[in-house]
Amino acid sequence: MTVVLLTGVTTPLGTALAKALVEDFEIQQVIGVGIEPRPPAELAADSFVYECWDLSKERNIRGMLFGSCRERGVTHVVHSALHRSPLDEGGHIHRLNVESTRHFLRLCERHPTIRRFVFRSDVEVYRHDHLHPTLLREDQPLELSAATRQRVRDRVEADLTVCTRMGMSSLSICVLRLAEVLAPESGSQLYDWLLSRIAIRPLGYNPIVNLLSLDDAVAALIAGIKGEAQGVFNIPGFDSLPLKRLAELAGVRPVALPGPILSPLYRWRERVRKTEFTYQMNDGRFHTSDLLDGTRAKNELGYKPQHRIDFSSVKPRRTP
Amino acid sequence: MLWFFEIDGSRSQIEFATVVCARSPRGLEPFATRAQPQEAREPTGIHSVGEMRFKDPMLSTHKDVFTEMFFRDAGHGYDEFGFHPKTARWGIKALAPLYNTYFRVKGHETDRIPKEGPAVLAANHAGMLPVDAIMLSLDVFANTAPARWPRASMDHFVPLMPFVGTFFSRCGAVAGSRGNFGRLLDAGELVTAFPEGVPGIQKPIWKRYQLQEWRVGHCELAIRHSAPVVPVGIIGSEEQWPQVGRIDSIKPFGAPYLPIPITPVPLPVRIHIHYGEPIPLHEDYAPEESDDPSVLATAAARVKDAVQGLIAKGLEEREGLFR
Numbered sequence: 001m002t003v004v005l006l007t008g009v010t011t012p013l014g015t016a017l018a019k020a021l022v023e024d025f026e027i028q029q030v031i032g033v034g035i036e037p038r039p040p041a042e043l044a045a046d047s048f049v050y051e052c053w054d055l056s057k058e059r060n061i062r063g064m065l066f067g068s069c070r071e072r073g074v075t076h077v078v079h080s081a082l083h084r085s086p087l088d089e090g091g092h093i094h095r096l097n098v099e100s101t102r103h104f105l106r107l108c109e110r111h112p113t114i115r116r117f118v119f120r121s122d123v124e125v126y127r128h129d130h131l132h133p134t135l136l137r138e139d140q141p142l143e144l145s146a147a148t149r150q151r152v153r154d155r156v157e158a159d160l161t162v163c164t165r166m167g168m169s170s171l172s173i174c175v176l177r178l179a180e181v182l183a184p185e186s187g188s189q190l191y192d193w194l195l196s197r198i199a200i201r202p203l204g205y206n207p208i209v210n211l212l213s214l215d216d217a218v219a220a221l222i223a224g225i226k227g228e229a230q231g232v233f234n235i236p237g238f239d240s241l242p243l244k245r246l247a248e249l250a251g252v253r254p255v256a257l258p259g260p261i262l263s264p265l266y267r268w269r270e271r272v273r274k275t276e277f278t279y280q281m282n283d284g285r286f287h288t289s290d291l292l293d294g295t296r297a298k299n300e301l302g303y304k305p306q307h308r309i310d311f312s313s314v315k316p317r318r319t320p
Numbered sequence: 321m322l323w324f325f326e327i328d329g330s331r332s333q334i335e336f337a338t339v340v341c342a343r344s345p346r347g348l349e350p351f352a353t354r355a356q357p358q359e360a361r362e363p364t365g366i367h368s369v370g371e372m373r374f375k376d377p378m379l380s381t382h383k384d385v386f387t388e389m390f391f392r393d394a395g396h397g398y399d400e401f402g403f404h405p406k407t408a409r410w411g412i413k414a415l416a417p418l419y420n421t422y423f424r425v426k427g428h429e430t431d432r433i434p435k436e437g438p439a440v441l442a443a444n445h446a447g448m449l450p451v452d453a454i455m456l457s458l459d460v461f462a463n464t465a466p467a468r469w470p471r472a473s474m475d476h477f478v479p480l481m482p483f484v485g486t487f488f489s490r491c492g493a494v495a496g497s498r499g500n501f502g503r504l505l506d507a508g509e510l511v512t513a514f515p516e517g518v519p520g521i522q523k524p525i526w527k528r529y530q531l532q533e534w535r536v537g538h539c540e541l542a543i544r545h546s547a548p549v550v551p552v553g554i555i556g557s558e559e560q561w562p563q564v565g566r567i568d569s570i571k572p573f574g575a576p577y578l579p580i581p582i583t584p585v586p587l588p589v590r591i592h593i594h595y596g597e598p599i600p601l602h603e604d605y606a607p608e609e610s611d612d613p614s615v616l617a618t619a620a621a622r623v624k625d626a627v628q629g630l631i632a633k634g635l636e637e638r639e640g641l642f643r
Contacts, residue, residue, distance in 0.1 A: 132499070
C-alpha cells in the first residue's frame with residue numbers, strides 16, 4: 001500500500017503531481033498539504049485529502065505527521081514546500097525553507113510508517129562557473145558564496161540538510177534537483193524575465209538554457225516516489241535552447257545590452273515594478289551555459305525527459 | 321597579395337595561381353563528392369550554397385550532413401553544448417576562402433583520420449587567433465567521408481569572450497573541461513585537443529615549433545573513454561601571425577594577455593597538416609590506469625614525440641614558407 005504525503009500542493013507543480021498521483025492505481029491515497037485554507041479546485045477526488053498546515057512551525061509538522069498521517073499510514077513523503085519569491089527574505093522564510101525541512105526529515109525518520117523521503121531541490125543550488133563542464137553532474141560545487149540571495153542560500157542549505165542524512169537515516173532518501181520549470185507561480189526566474197515586452201540579455205552572450213515542462217517534472221517526482229534508488233539526481237528538461245530563442249518563442253522581443261548596465265537596470269526594474277527576476281541570481285547563467293546531466297536519473301530512476309514545453313501556451317501576464 | 325608575391329618571387333606567383341584554380345573548386349569539394357548523384361539529391365532537400373553542397377536541415381532534419389556527424393539535436397536545432405549546424409554551415413562558408421585560398425591548406429595522410437568512433441586529435445598550438453584549430457577542423461571536414469566535424473576545445477577564457485565564445489560554441493567548440501570531453505567521446509565524436517594550451521599561443525616567433533609543456537589531460541581522457549589519439553603536426557600556423565611580445569597586465573575580455581604582433585593581419589603562410597598514425601592508448605592501458613600519473617606521463621610523452629616527429633617531417637618537406 002502506498003500513501004503519499006505531498007507538501008506544497010497548491011503550487012502548479014504540486015497540483016499537477018497530486019492529480020497524477022490520484023490517477024495512479026498504485027497509489028492508494030494522496031494527502032496534500034498547503035498553507036492556503038482550501039485546496040485547488042481541480043483536486044477533487046475520493047483518494048485525495050487536503051490538509052492546511054503552516055510548516056514553518058515544528059509543532060505543526062509533528063502534529064500532522066504523528067496525527068492524521070499516522071492514522072492514514074503514509075509511506076512516502078514528497079517535500080517541495082519552499083518559498084518561491086526571491087524578494088521575501090528573513091527568519092520566517094528561512095524557517096520554512098530550511099528548518100522545516102530539517103524537522104520534517106527528523107520526524108519522518110521516527111515515524112512508524114514512512115519509508116521514503118523525496119525532496120524536491122532545483123538547479124539553482126549549483127554554482128555557475130565557466131570552469132565547470134557545460135553539463136553539470138550531481139557532484140558539481142554548490143552555490144555557497146556569501147553574496148548569494150537568501151532564496152538560493154536556503155535552497156542549498158535545505159538540499160545539504162537532506163543529503164547529510166543519506167546513509168545515516170532509516171529512510172530511503174532521494175533528492176531531485178529539477179531544471180527550471182517554466183510556469184507561473186513556480187518561482188521560475190526565466191518566467192518572470194519573460195514578463196516584460198522586451199527581454200534584456202547581455203550583449204555578446206547567448207547561452208543555452210534547459211527548461212523542464214510540468215509533465216516531465218511530475219514524471220520525475222513519480223519516478224522518485226516509486227523508485228528504490230537513494231541519492232541525488234539531476235532532472236533535466238527536454239528543451240535546451242539559447243536564451244534569445246527562448247524570448248522569441250515566448251513572444252518577447254530580445255534586446256542585448258552591454259553587461260555592466262544590466263545589473264543596475266534590473267535592480268531598478270525589481271524595485272519599481274516589484275518583479276521577482278533578479279539579475280544577481282541569473283548573471284552567471286546569462287553568460288555561460290549550464291545544463292543538468294541527467295544520466296544518473298536515467299540509469300537509476302528510469303527518468304528521461306519526454307515532454308516539450310508548449311511555448312505558445314506560456315503566455316506571461318505582461319506588465320505594461 | 322602583392323606583398324606576398326614580392327616575398328616569395330615569381331615561381332610562387334605561378335604556383336599560387338595554379339593553387340587557386342586547382343583548389344578553389346576542389347577546396348571543400350567533399351561536400352559535393354560525398355553527396356548522392358544529382359537525381360537522388362533533390363528529394364532529400366539538398367541545395368547548393370556557393371561551391372559547397374549541403375543538405376538543408378530545415379528541409380530534411382534527419383538526413384542533413386550534420387546528422388551524419390553525430391549532431392544530436394537537443395530539441396531546438398542546437399545540441400546541449402550549443403552547436404548549431406546552420407551557424408556552423410555559415411561559418412564554414414565564410415571561412416572556406418581562408419582554407420582554400422589564403423592559407424591554401426594541404427592535408428597529408430588524411431586517411432589516418434578515424435572514419436568513425438571517438439578519437440582525440442592532439443596537435444601543436446600557436447598563433448594569436450585559433451587559425452590552427454579552425455583550419456584543422458575544416459581539413460578534417462573536407463577530407464572525411466562521411467563528413468566528420470571535430471569538436472575543438474576552447475581555453476577557459478574563450479567562452480567568456482562576448483560574441484567569440486558564442487560563435488565558437490555554435491560552430492561546435494566546447495570549453496576544454498574533462499566533463500565536456502568525456503561526454504563527447506562517449507558519444508563517439510572526434511575531439512581536438514591542443515595539449516600546449518595557453519603557453520602554446522604565447523610562444524614568440526623565435527620559439528616556433530618548439531613544443532611547450534605537454535599536458536596529459538588528452539591522454540587521460542583517451543584512456544578512460546577508449547579513444548585513440550591521432551597526433552597532428554600543423555606546419556605554417558606558428559608563423560602565420562608572429563608575435564614579438566605581450567602585455568600580461570592587460571587582459572582583454574578575460575584573455576590571459578594582450579599580444580603584440582609584428583604584422584597587422586595574419587600572413588598568407590601555407591598551412592600543411594600532417595596526420596600521424598593513431599596511437600591506441602586505450603589498448604595499451606586499462607581505463608582505471610588513467611589515474612596513474614606515471615602512465616599519463618608516458619602516454620603524453622609518446623604523443624608529444626609523435627607530434628614533434630610530424631613537425632620535423634613537415635618542416636623538412638616544406639619547400640618554403642608560402643608553398
